[in-house]
Amino acid sequence: MKSSIRDFQRGRTILHCDMNNFYASVECMNDPSLRDRPVAVCGSVEMRHGIVLAKNYLAKAYGVKTGDVIWKAKHKCPDLVVVEPHYDQYMKFSRLARDIYERYTDRIEPFGMDECWLDLSDSVIPADGKKTADEIRSIVKFELGLTISVGVYFNKVFAKLGSDMRKPDATTCIPYKSFKKIVWPLPVSDLLGVGRSTGDILSFYGFETIGDLAQAPERFLTDKVGKNGLMLKAFANGEDTSSVKRSDYISPVKSVGHGVTGREDLRNNEDVWKLMLELVQEVGHRLRQHGKLAGGVSVGVRDCKLRCCEFQCRLPLPTHSPMYLARAAYSLFTRRYGWDLPIRSLTVRAIDLIEDTSDIQTDIFTDPVYIDKMEKLDLSIENLRERFGDGIVKNAVLLGDTKMPEDRELQIVMPAGAFM
Ligand SMILES: [Mg+2]
Incomplete structure (x- = not known):
């Protein structure tokens, strides 16, 4: 620096x-x-x-x-x-x-x-x-x-x-002058950003303390820990320049979200995909009720140690289609979640909402006929659920165990603030 x-x-x-x-x-x-x-x-x-x-x-x-x-x-x-x-x-x-x-x-x-x-x-x-x-x-x-x-x-x-x-x-x-004496003897897992898998890798190679990490060879860190390795080394040396986000950082965004705590912890991508398919039905439904389209999607994760994190991305095309939201949320999740720990609760949120009467600029790769078909399918499902209840029609993968709690009272909808 x-x-x-x-x-x-x-x-x-x-x-x-x-x-x-x-x-x-x-x-x-x-x-x-x-x-x-x-x-x-x-x-x-x-x-x-x-x-x-x-x-x-x-x-x-x-x-x-x-x-x-x-x-x-x-x-x-x-x-x-x-x-x-x-x-x-x-x-x-x-x-x-x-x-x-x-x-x-x-x-x-x-x-x-x-x-x-x-x-x-x-x-x-x-x-x-x-x-x-x-x-x-x-x-x-x-x-x-x-x-x-x-x-x-x-x-x-x-x-x-x-x-x-x-x-x-x-x-x-x-105190700045004595940080090495105070911080460096601490176990490396105490450092922000060192999750369980990173901690295991570091300790396997004998880097047990924050001081060990601070002095670890850069080549080793990029090879064994990956792209976060150098950032963690900088952290261990007290070089963190990130700023504190303002308290209104996310709150102006109007969003529609649905989240639950699973009956059991989610342990793999398949568990997550099934739960997401359930969650987006409700999100899509509420978007329609409010006459909105989602311009982006966010996924909130709370792991079994009760740590929260949130990932967001913009959608190429604003939508209220549950399947489209699920695919975007799932792709975002698989890109960003490292499976350090099993997941206790999951929230899918539609963000950057716009009116569903807005003119939408489509991109040249999106087939309008396909979009139209999906829209008709979603509308039929929406009508069926409205007339006969939420369970009347489901995606086939949801016929097995989705780890979704049966007792609706135990569902916890986390407000946006919980993941900020
Ligand atoms: Mg505390």
């Missing part, structure tokens, strides 16, 4: 705020009788085989881990209180925390439901980063009854590392 760029980067003040044990903390907040007991938030026994989604510190002390099945968790901690998740409440507190952050800056980038980066460069001087972090922490605790851990640095990657270093209810500043 050139020194002028480095000086500019070092002038930034970035906070990473992470709500501690988010799901379990919200449950304990809403039901004070839980507060002094070990608590695990678990998926319902029938639908998800009862897996621990989150736990509080008392449960953690007994060795209860996220991903444990309930019987195993109870074996470790016989007094464990098991509660079902209340996603509407998590959404609410996620939003309330963001409202507090917005008092300090409009440059807020959420990462999942419980984490946000805040860029305070324009609102506080770098020396006041810690003071402001402490203030935000105490306001969140006072107003919401929840604790957060905050990391302070001049880039996003180390700010996030900082928030992981001390929990709960703590501020961690990593």
Whole structure:
């Protein structure tokens, strides 16, 4: 990095705020009788085989881990209180925390439901980063009854590392001068962007710590880790210049989406394709109801560690055809998702909506006769579903197990904000 760029980067003040044990903390907040007991938030026994989604510190002390099945968790901690998740409440507190952050800056980038980066460069001087972090922490605790851990640095990657270093209810500043002493001994898997498969590759070749990665030969990284290798090496050296997206980054987009948590985790592309075919029926239906066409599609993924990510692309031709949306969403998904982890929930969203009366510029490769036929087919399916119910006509691949939950109440439609 050139020194002028480095000086500019070092002038930034970035906070990473992470709500501690988010799901379990919200449950304990809403039901004070839980507060002094070990608590695990678990998926319902029938639908998800009862897996621990989150736990509080008392449960953690007994060795209860996220991903444990309930019987195993109870074996470790016989007094464990098991509660079902209340996603509407998590959404609410996620939003309330963001409202507090917005008092300090409009440059807020959420990462999942419980984490946000805040860029305070324009609102506080770098020396006041810690003071402001402490203030935000105490306001969140006072107003919401929840604790957060905050990391302070001049880039996003180390700010996030900082928030992981001390929990709960703590501020961690990593001084630039001693970052090597503090950051480099940490396991490489702690670094943002190092997923399970990348972590496995690195550790197989003996690169166990962030410092090992920082000093790894470039040739090795491009050969073994791929195109992200050099970026991760730069991260390990504290060279992350990415900016914090403004809080209104996505919200102006009007979108129509449908998402579910599968009965079981999705493990391969075939599982995903079947679930997508189900999801797009509803998306296509709602586009028609609203008189809209999708100019783009986005796919939201929440993996079994509850990390969210979202991929988007534009469509060559605006559409409300479920099959067309499904193909675009699937192709986008297979290009972008690396299968580091199985998938817990999936959302397909139609974005960049336009009126369905708009004049559409077709490209020369699209056969208008085919489009017309698809349109007629979709309309017939739409009419049949309206008259006889959603199950009356299905794609043949959906006759088997789609891992779609049968109980509609358990479907969780994630609002756009959840994936921002
Ligand atoms: Mg958290």
